[in-house]
């Protein structure tokens with residue numbers, strides 16, 4: 001599922017590193033270190049730069065996770081060096097490390113429980129700014145941070161815009177206890193909504209992928225999800241599910257960069 005962006009340059013490296021080599025990801029964590037040899041990474045950078053226009057002095061910001069958010073973090077680093085005053089809550093250890101590398105001031109939700117704005121990437125942007133997130137396995141913290149923010153701006157290249165969610169496997173963070181029973185409950189809930197498909201425990205280097213909060217990810221390939229709200233409700237009711245990657249009613253604006261320029265989509 002992480003082969004969606006398989007190609008060349010930063011984008012491909014970021015996806016490969018995210019999934020397989022967290023240390024490599026950190027080593028090359030600055031997108032500025034690498035040439036933009038891939039169209040989608042150039043577009044991701046453009047979307048991130050357009051989002052910087054929404055950042056004002058004194059803001060408390062949430063920082064997303066992923067290759068698009070990485071461009072945002074490096075851009076913020078430049079503006080901080082020029083005098084921008086902000087404090088930021090990272091949505092992953094990966095983003096925290098990148099922010100430190102760029103001298104972006106960090107805080108956390110315990111010290112700063114209310115944020116002005118979160119800017120984050122997405123795996124899919126559907127109608128009504130419903131999103132699939134979690135390709136990087138960070139959607140639990142991403143959702144907590146987005147929910148603590150007055151506004152969420154999603155940044156993406158145009159390939160992320162879809163008519164119906166579901167081509168990207170839906171990441172579902174689950175606790176390890178009772179994993180098989182949770183998997184069965186998810187399957188049953190999906191079937192009752194007319195959805196079927198495979199559920200795979202995400203792995204990295206042949207080992208189960210462990211999230212920043214110590215949980216596992218199940219990637220659900222249900223195909224088209226005609227009623228994301230109904231699925232979100234059913235998944236949220238399953239005790240072993242910590243958080244699913246459907247973001248509904250959270251995004252206020254999407255900044256989508258395509259070959260024809262920047263498109264801004266309001267909720």
Ligand SMILES: O=C(CO)[C@H](O)[C@H](O)COP(=O)(O)O
Nearest residue numbers: 066067068121134135136138
């Ligand atoms: O949800 C996410 C991480 O959990 C990312 O925002 C999503 O995977 C998009 O990543 P990228 O910007 O690398 O395409």
